Amino acid sequence: MKKRTLLATSLVISGVSLIGCSVDSGNKNSVSDADVSTEISTSTPINDSSETNSLTETSETTTVEDSSVSNKEKATNSTEETTSSQKEDETAENEDQRESPQGTVPVRKYSEEEKEEASQEFLDWAVSRAEEGNMAVTDFFLGHGASGPGDWFAVTEDGEIQLQQHRTSEDLPGYDAYDIHALGGVVFYVSASDVTGYDEAPKEAATVEGFSEIVDADYPMHRYLLGDNGIVYELIASVDEIGSFSGSYGMYAEDGKKKEREPEFTFKVSDDVDAQKEWTHILEGY
Numbered sequence: 421m422k423k424r425t426l427l428a429t430s431l432v433i434s435g436v437s438l439i440g441c442s443v444d445s446g447n448k449n450s451v452s453d454a455d456v457s458t459e460i461s462t463s464t465p466i467n468d469s470s471e472t473n474s475l476t477e478t479s480e481t482t483t484v485e486d487s488s489v490s491n492k493e494k495a496t497n498s499t500e501e502t503t504s505s506q507k508e509d510e511t512a513e514n515e516d517q518r519e520s521p522q523g524t525v526p527v528r529k530y531s532e533e534e535k536e537e538a539s540q541e542f543l544d545w546a547v548s549r550a551e552e553g554n555m556a557v558t559d560f561f562l563g564h565g566a567s568g569p570g571d572w573f574a575v576t577e578d579g580e581i582q583l584q585q586h587r588t589s590e591d592l593p594g595y596d597a598y599d600i601h602a603l604g605g606v607v608f609y610v611s612a613s614d615v616t617g618y619d620e621a622p623k624e625a626a627t628v629e630g631f632s633e634i635v636d637a638d639y640p641m642h643r644y645l646l647g648d649n650g651i652v653y654e655l656i657a658s659v660d661e662i663g664s665f666s667g668s669y670g671m672y673a674e675d676g677k678k679k680e681r682e683p684e685f686t687f688k689v690s691d692d693v694d695a696q697k698e699w700t701h702i703l704e705g706y
Contacts, residue, residue: 524650525649527649536604539603542606542702543618546608546695556610557607561605561645563627563630568586568674571597571676572670573669576653576687578653582595600651605645606644607631607641609635609636612633612634622634622665632659641662641663642656643687651690655685668684668685
């Protein structure tokens with residue numbers, strides 16, 4: 421009897437122990453499952469957040485890139501507009517420079533005193549200009565020995581310009597025959613004697629020699645004629661071509677109709693913008 425009681429008691433205790441183990445095992449599995457579930461549940465929002473952040477970053481990058489492209493386009497358009505504006509300004513400026521010599525001073529008859537004063541003013545400017553360029557300049561732009569009674573003249577691209585009415589009492593062909601009249605003139609050149617600024621040599625040289633011993637033949641001469649229309653006319657040639665004091669000019673015959681001497685060159689409207697402005701400014705004072 422005692423043995424049976426002990427055996428039953430033992431079986432009961434073993435059963436309780438087994439049940440406890442089963443319960444512990446079940447709890448462990450439940451906790452393990454809960455942990456995994458929690459990890460999965462926690463991991464999922466993180467991934468969503470990462471994807472959201474990634475999308476946000478991508479959106480921001482795209483926005484920055486779009487902004488950068490937009491700014492580049494604006495900068496390019498701005499540059500193109502500026503360049504176009506500059507080109508228009510340069511074109512307008514060049515057109516103004518081409519048009520500026522034409523018709524800016526009313527043509528009228530100047531007295532001999534006014535001619536001398538205006539010519540001297542331009543000569544003063546020319547001397548300073550020559551010194552800056554290491555050149556020589558003279559106002560002895562026309563010289564000749566004995567000649568016929570007809571007018572001395574030159575041919576410009578605007579027509580004939582009267583240089584000298586040899587006989588003031590006769591019209592051969594006379595003042596009214598010309599649309600343009602020279603109030604004076606200067607000649608720029610590189611001196612063979614290294615003179616810079618005003619050069620007295622041309623006025624002291626023999627007419628037959630002209631500029632031949634005065635000008636350095638390696639450089640061209642620049643003859644300027646100062647028109648009463650406010651335009652400076654220029655001829656650029658070598659000393660061999662226009663080296664005489666009357667080189668490049670023509671002369672009318674004694675009847676004032678035929679030409680005893682035909683000019684071989686045509687004076688152009690000078691491209692010297694500074695000279696044009698200076699001469700216009702001088703005449704505006706008269």
